[in-house]
Amino acid sequence: MIRHAFYLAWRHLVASPWRTTILVMCTSVALFLPLFTMRTASLLEGALLARATSSPILVGSRGDPFDLTLAALYFRGSVADTLPLGAAERLRPYGRALPLHVGHTASGTPVVGTDASYLDARQLHVSEGRRFALLGEVVAGASAARAFGLEPGGKLRTDLTNLYNLAGAYPFVLEVVGVLAPTGTADDDAFFVDLRTSWMLDGAVHGHVEVTDDQAIGSDEAGNLEASAAIFLAQEVNDDTRASFHLHGDPSDLPVTGFLVYPSDTRRHDQLLGELALDDSLAAVRPVDIVRTIFGIVLRLQDGLNVAFALVAAATVGFFGLTMALTLRLRSAELMLLRRLGSSRYAVAWIVGTEIAVLSLTAACIGGLAAWLGAAQVALALH
Amino acid sequence: MIEARDLRFERPSGFRLRIPAWSVGPGDRVVLHGPSGCGKSTILSLLSGSLTPSSGELDVAGVSLHCASDAARRAHRVRSLGLVFQDFPLVEYLDALDNVLLPFRINPALPLTSGARDRARALLDELGLGLLGRRRPDQLSQGERQRVAIARALITEPSLILADEPTTGLDPSATARLMSLLEGLVDGRGATLVLVSHDPTVIGRFSKTVDVTAWREAP
Numbered sequence: 001m002i003r004h005a006f007y008l009a010w011r012h013l014v015a016s017p018w019r020t021t022i023l024v025m026c027t028s029v030a031l032f033l034p035l036f037t038m039r040t041a042s043l044l045e046g047a048l049l050a051r052a053t054s055s056p057i058l059v060g061s062r063g064d065p066f067d068l069t070l071a072a073l074y075f076r077g078s079v080a081d082t083l084p085l086g087a088a089e090r091l092r093p094y095g096r097a098l099p100l101h102v103g104h105t106a107s108g109t110p111v112v113g114t115d116a117s118y119l120d121a122r123q124l125h126v127s128e129g130r131r132f133a134l135l136g137e138v139v140a141g142a143s144a145a146r147a148f149g150l151e152p153g154g155k156l157r158t159d160l161t162n163l164y165n166l167a168g169a170y171p172f173v174l175e176v177v178g179v180l181a182p183t184g185t186a187d188d189d190a191f192f193v194d195l196r197t198s199w200m201l202d203g204a205v206h207g208h209v210e211v212t213d214d215q216a217i218g219s220d221e222a223g224n225l226e227a228s229a230a231i232f233l234a235q236e237v238n239d240d241t242r243a244s245f246h247l248h249g250d251p252s253d254l255p256v257t258g259f260l261v262y263p264s265d266t267r268r269h270d271q272l273l274g275e276l277a278l279d280d281s282l283a284a285v286r287p288v289d290i291v292r293t294i295f296g297i298v299l300r301l302q303d304g305l306n307v308a309f310a311l312v313a314a315a316t317v318g319f320f321g322l323t324m325a326l327t328l329r330l331r332s333a334e335l336m337l338l339r340r341l342g343s344s345r346y347a348v349a350w351i352v353g354t355e356i357a358v359l360s361l362t363a364a365c366i367g368g369l370a371a372w373l374g375a376a377q378v379a380l381a382l383h
Numbered sequence: 384m385i386e387a388r389d390l391r392f393e394r395p396s397g398f399r400l401r402i403p404a405w406s407v408g409p410g411d412r413v414v415l416h417g418p419s420g421c422g423k424s425t426i427l428s429l430l431s432g433s434l435t436p437s438s439g440e441l442d443v444a445g446v447s448l449h450c451a452s453d454a455a456r457r458a459h460r461v462r463s464l465g466l467v468f469q470d471f472p473l474v475e476y477l478d479a480l481d482n483v484l485l486p487f488r489i490n491p492a493l494p495l496t497s498g499a500r501d502r503a504r505a506l507l508d509e510l511g512l513g514l515l516g517r518r519r520p521d522q523l524s525q526g527e528r529q530r531v532a533i534a535r536a537l538i539t540e541p542s543l544i545l546a547d548e549p550t551t552g553l554d555p556s557a558t559a560r561l562m563s564l565l566e567g568l569v570d571g572r573g574a575t576l577v578l579v580s581h582d583p584t585v586i587g588r589f590s591k592t593v594d595v596t597a598w599r600e601a602p
Contacts, residue, residue: 341466
């Protein structure tokens with residue numbers, strides 16, 4: 001009986017393609033919206049929490065802990081105040097302190113300054129080429145490399161920080177020396193350079209093209225040529241310009257966005273949080289607390305959305321029910337014929353119920369699959 | 384084939400029928416006639432088991448309908464009877480072949496076998512519809528729809544065929560063609576035919592007639 005009920009239901013659905021399509025699509029959308037939201041929130045929460053729990057403590061300038069977390073963990077946005085690299089000395093007794101310099105981009109993708117120990121701590125393995133070692137070298141995250149078609153030996157031009165800041169940093173051409181294996185984290189969507197290269201992008205480290213007498217306007221008492229505006233700053237580190245790059249000032253005074261700190265043990269973890277809680281200049285945050293706070297807000301928003309989704313679902317159920325009721329009324333002669341030929345009420349109910357089940361299951365499959373795939377795409381794009 | 388003894392049926396509205404005794408033998412062709420509302424179609428419903436008698440005995444094709452369960456009456460209807468309805472209703476979303484096979488899909492008493500499918504195709508061939516098996520009712524002419532409905536009534540090889548005013552709305556020549564077709568099919572299968580009509584030309588084709596007004600009782 002089930003086989004025949006399914007056959008009759010199927011033939012009826014196929015014979016009314018527009019009605020069937022509209023019913024399936026409306027029901028799919030009503031199912032898709034809450035499933036997509038819940039699944040996306042769940043995936044994002046999982047991904048963000050995973051990264052947050054793998055990042056015990058962030059230390060930055062006293063300011064907005066959300067800005068620091070987003071900048072240092074996900075390379076999004078920037079912090080209001082940087083802190084000097086020398087601050088690492090205060091953190092060293094507590095464990096490993098990995099510097100992070102965030103703020104520069106290349107074609108909109110973050111260029112993150114750090115040192116090789118960050119790659120070790122995040123277990124970022126080079127799948128092609130090698131790690132950055134020299135000034136001007138960059139290692140591309142897996143997604144960033146794929147998006148820009150980069151491979152070792154390629155060139156990457158950084159973005160102009162401020163179009164109207166004529167005295168500020170200009171775009172640099174960096175050399176791609178490696179590509180990282182994918183990790184499914186924010187590291188996939190970033191470029192990594194060493195801190196000196198970040199400071200080069202800041203303008204603190206710079207080099208000159210070969211200086212000639214024609215470009216000089218004079219010399220100092222020692223006979224050294226004095227620079228003029230006619231002397232061009234090098235915008236690419238290569239064999240011709242590498243020797244000319246130099247730093248004005250002490251590296252420990254140069255800025256970083258913050259430090260990712262891996263305390264040696266639980267006691268030092270707690271000590272660091274306690275010491276910096278009352279500090280005037282430095283602040284320590286536990287990323288996992290920040291992410292949970294953010295998701296607390298998201299969940300409250302989701303509660304509001306769930307009410308809206310419930311209304312959409314109720315409207316869809318009403319529409320579905322009305323359509324089925326009208327259809328049954330139109331089919332009353334047919335259903336009466338089945339009864340007169342020898343079908344039971346039970347069998348007629350089976351036929352109608354099977355049709356509703358086929359419609360609902362098809363809509364559930366479409367809505368569920370779309371929600372599942374859509375959420376995965378969104379999570380992938382936003383990680 | 385049909386034995387009715389002191390059969391009574393009444394509706395809450397006051398409508399009453401009483402059949403003291405009625406017998407139809409195998410292979411007989413009987414027409415029930417009478418004015419509208421006299422109870423012709425009610426008798427067909429009693430014979431098919433769609434209605435149950437208030438009292439008395441009714442045996443149809445070997446089944447005592449007056450004491451049979453609802454499931455047994457439905458099984459009897461789908462297995463032993465061929466039903467031809469007024470206006471020849473078909474299921475519009477099924478093609479001609481599936482319409483003919485419909486009795487096999489609505490009651491587990493009749494399993495749909497390859498033999499049934501072959502028989503359905505042969506019936507359509509016999510009725511001149513061999514090339515139209517995959518057409519839906521809205522793609523068939525009125526005459527073709529009638530023949531599909533008759534094929535559906537014959538597909539289970541019933542011993543008794545009940546036809547409820549099958550010629551209503553047809554012109555005289557169409558009526559004659561339909562009756563000739565129906566009679567030929569029934570005779571060819573040795574089945575019994577009980578037909579309801581108030582058309583004199585149809586009634587005139589039957590040697591056995593029953594005026595149902597004789598069985599109607601005053602409320």
